[in-house]
Structure formats: structure tokens, C-alpha cells
Amino acid sequence: MKYADYIEQIEIESLWSGTKHIVWNLDRNVNILSGINGVGKSTILSKVVKSLAQGGEFPSHLLKGVHLKVQPEDAKWIRFDAIRSFDRPLMNSDTISKLDLSLATELDWQLFQLQRKYLDYQVNIGNRIINALQCGDPDAALQAQKISESKKLFQDMIDDLFKETGKKIIRTENEIRFSQIGETLVPYQLSSGEKQILAILLTVLVEDQKPYVLFMDEPEVSLHFEWQKQLIELVLKLNPNLQLIMTTHSPAVVMNGWMEHVTEVTDITF
Incomplete structure (x- = not known):
């Protein structure tokens, strides 16, 4: 194609x-x-x-x-990707009920779907890192580090944007979660603006450049x-x-x- x-x-x-x-x-x-x-x-x-x-x-x-x-x-x-603007209430919650999820808005649903893409993205870059390390090239470690640069850049961006509220991405988690003053938060607990910037940057990250x-x-x-x-x-x-x-x-x-x-x-x- x-x-x-x-x-x-x-x-x-x-x-x-x-x-x-x-x-x-x-x-x-x-x-x-x-x-x-x-x-x-x-x-x-x-x-x-x-x-x-x-x-x-x-x-x-x-x-x-x-x-x-x-x-x-x-x-x-x-x-292509398309991002909507408004954090509107979900009009049809049948699918959400079947999945037993407590999602209230369209941005919540977008973030739920992006979490799945983020997991796939991590598997993909993980496999590429393994292949790079196993190839035997003298600069294998440098190649592996370069593969993970975009993910680190994304995490650094979000931490910087959210620093005034003390939220930080938990980098050891497979899904997007945040720590804030000893508490763990999921994306659906963020404000509308935080959810929106997270959805935009996560969409761009999983495009994998x-x-x-x-x-x-x-x-x-x-x-x-x-x-x-x-x-x-x-x-x-x-x-x-x-x-x-x-x-x-x-x-x-x-x-x-x-x-x-x-x-x-x-x-x-x-």
C-alpha cells in the first residue's frame, strides 16, 4: 500500500x-x-x-x-487522525456499560481507546529495541536509546505541562497513570483541559513519527x-x-x- x-x-x-x-x-x-x-x-x-x-x-x-x-x-x-474539541457527555453509553467502564465524556472514551493504542505502541518499540540490541552492531545501545526517545519526550512534555498541579506520569506503568501527592490518578480524573492536551499529544505519539x-x-x-x-x-x-x-x-x-x-x-x- x-x-x-x-x-x-x-x-x-x-x-x-x-x-x-x-x-x-x-x-x-x-x-x-x-x-x-x-x-x-x-x-x-x-x-x-x-x-x-x-x-x-x-x-x-x-x-x-x-x-x-x-x-x-x-x-x-x-x-490520518481527527481530534474533536469538546468534552461533551456521552450520548450513547451502551458500549461503555457493556465494558463496565466509568467513562462520562467523549474525551474519556477517546482516552480509553488511546490507552489501547499506547499499549500496542509500547509493544512495537519494545520489539524494535530488542532487535536493535540483538543485531550485534557496535552502536546497538545507542540505536535502542534512540528508539525510545519519542516516548520519553512525550512523558517529559506532559510532566512539564502538568507541573503546577504536581501531577507526574508514572513511568513504570504500562498504561497512562499519574501520581499526585501520593495518590494515583487515571486520565479520566483529569480536568477537561488536561484530558484534551493529553489526548492530542498521545494521538501524535502513537503515530510513531x-x-x-x-x-x-x-x-x-x-x-x-x-x-x-x-x-x-x-x-x-x-x-x-x-x-x-x-x-x-x-x-x-x-x-x-x-x-x-x-x-x-x-x-x-x-
Whole structure:
């Protein structure tokens, strides 16, 4: 399967009952869609995400009127993740009840699913570390250390972000858990903002530095001002091969050198 490294252009025909046409030429790394409420930022992102198949196959699954140009041009698949903004109550709790879980919000459910991906990620890097150590190369130990660098970077980032409340990731645990003044906390006990930044960075970590497209719709909603300012930098540091496509209303998100990556909806609408 040939995967795209990034999306070069998004074209949407006949948006809003045929009254508008969207053509958005994208940057390799950071793309920020801005505009007043109701202008259609979230609709554009949602339309693109819905057009992609579950596994990322796109030419035969695109919704009518959605066209993507990718690099390389002959790629048929895209690795992508989509992150929602709001910590809303779960509307359908049947699945949760069957699993005997005490999850109350959509972010809780996302974090539960990410915990499973985090376990798979750790198994994967664990196997790669073993293979590196067994290969017999003189720099085997250095190779093994390099494989685990992203996980350590993620843990250091979260510890730094949460330091004011005294929370620290317990690094000996297989799942994400925190210590705080002698207590052990699970992610579902965090505040909405803490859950949101954890979900974003954990999503990026388990991409394992592969080329990915990350869609985020107003990720700043629950985030502290200082976290908003750091968000793009943190995401790209964890996965330099990522392409970010996001909407925002927050000046803080773009103030650390990202203004030139902002596109107004009206500039891509015809």
C-alpha cells in the first residue's frame, strides 16, 4: 500500500447546497483555517474527514464533490487522525456499560481507546529495541536509546505541562497513570483541559513519527492560554513528519510564529 506523505490541495465542490466552491492549497506542515463563526471552518474539515475511509484509503471512498491532491501523486492511502474539541457527555453509553467502564465524556472514551493504542505502541518499540540490541552492531545501545526517545519526550512534555498541579506520569506503568501527592490518578480524573492536551499529544505519539495528517477542530477550547501558545510546537516536535490541518478562533495558537500559516475561509471560497 502506497501512503501519501501529505495533502497538497483540498477541493470541495457545491458546498452549502451548491452555493460555494472551496480550493485550499496546503503547506507541507502547518495549515490553520480561520474565520468568523458560521463561515464554515468546521464544515470543511468535517467534509474532508468523512470522505476518508476508516483505514485511510481515499480515491474510491471520497464523498461526492471532495477532491484531494496528495504527494506522492500516485498514493492511494493516507494515515490520518481527527481530534474533536469538546468534552461533551456521552450520548450513547451502551458500549461503555457493556465494558463496565466509568467513562462520562467523549474525551474519556477517546482516552480509553488511546490507552489501547499506547499499549500496542509500547509493544512495537519494545520489539524494535530488542532487535536493535540483538543485531550485534557496535552502536546497538545507542540505536535502542534512540528508539525510545519519542516516548520519553512525550512523558517529559506532559510532566512539564502538568507541573503546577504536581501531577507526574508514572513511568513504570504500562498504561497512562499519574501520581499526585501520593495518590494515583487515571486520565479520566483529569480536568477537561488536561484530558484534551493529553489526548492530542498521545494521538501524535502513537503515530510513531510516520507521515500523518492530523485534523483538529478548535483544539484550544479547553486549553490554558500558555498551552494554546505551545500546542503547534509540541505536536511537531513529537512527530516532525506530521501535517497539521486545523481550525481555530484563538490568537494564542498562532502567536508563536504561525500567522503566515493562517488561511481565511473567504480566501479559498469561490
